[in-house]
Amino acid sequence: MVEPKTENRKPKIIFLGPPGSGKGTQGNRIAKEFNLDFISIGDILREEIKKESELGKKVRSYVESGALVPDELILELIRNRVDNVDNSEYEGFILDGFPRTVEQANGLKEITEIDKVIYLKCDTETIVKRLSARRICPKCARVYNLVTNLPQEDELCNDCGVKLEHRVDDCESVIRDRIKVYETHTLPLLDFYQSQLRVINADSDIEEVYCTAKNNCK
Numbered sequence: 001m002v003e004p005k006t007e008n009r010k011p012k013i014i015f016l017g018p019p020g021s022g023k024g025t026q027g028n029r030i031a032k033e034f035n036l037d038f039i040s041i042g043d044i045l046r047e048e049i050k051k052e053s054e055l056g057k058k059v060r061s062y063v064e065s066g067a068l069v070p071d072e073l074i075l076e077l078i079r080n081r082v083d084n085v086d087n088s089e090y091e092g093f094i095l096d097g098f099p100r101t102v103e104q105a106n107g108l109k110e111i112t113e114i115d116k117v118i119y120l121k122c123d124t125e126t127i128v129k130r131l132s133a134r135r136i137c138p139k140c141a142r143v144y145n146l147v148t149n150l151p152q153e154d155e156l157c158n159d160c161g162v163k164l165e166h167r168v169d170d171c172e173s174v175i176r177d178r179i180k181v182y183e184t185h186t187l188p189l190l191d192f193y194q195s196q197l198r199v200i201n202a203d204s205d206i207e208e209v210y211c212t213a214k215n216n217c218k
């Protein structure tokens with residue numbers, strides 16, 4: 001694990017990369033293994049949209065069209081969750097999908113110090129293929145792929161038996177828009193986090209990416 005800099009310091013890791021690079025899949029698995037809090041802003045926003053909360057209503061159109069939700073709303077969300085980790089049973093956290101802009105990274109810097117940034121580098125056409133075939137269990141959030149990781153029964157979750165869903169923003173036109181948004185707003189973070197950056201080839205086999213990412217989180 002990351003060496004704590006002080007006695008109370010818990011490892012704080014960001015998973016950075018384009019949509020579909022495996023931040024959620026790999027980050028979630030590694031977080032469980034190291035007892036880290038896995039914080040996915042996309043999951044939090046989708047949950048709010050499902051609940052039709054005030055926040056959900058505000059962010060729905062951004063999420064469905066693949067646009068970025070305004071920084072101030074995201075920073076507000078992240079602050080409480082990150083603050084709580086130091087007083088929790090978790091050994092630290094992995095952030096998935098945050099920060100996505102230099103403004104968010106500056107905001108995060110005021111909240112806490114980041115130890116490592118794991119950059120999952122992935123080719124655009126691999127992303128489009130992966131996300132077009134991605135299906136998600138609405139109950140347990142397990143992720144499937146209709147080409148490479150099929151459920152046992154036709155589009156039903158192996159664990160819950162619930163019909164798998166295709167995210168509305170996982171259609172080709174929105175995927176391409178999300179990649180453009182990523183290139184414009186998120187890629188500059190590679191410079192921002194230059195000293196903490198670990199680059200991983202995320203085009204390769206899922207187990208290989210997992211092992212490399214995990215070793216880089218230690």
Ligand code: AMP
Binds near residue numbers: 074
């Ligand atoms: P994801 O699940 O990470 O692919 O995120 C899905 C959508 O949630 C994105 O396309 C954005 O609309 C929104 N979103 C997630 N994280 C952020 C963020 N850090 N800043 C702004 N919008 C975000």
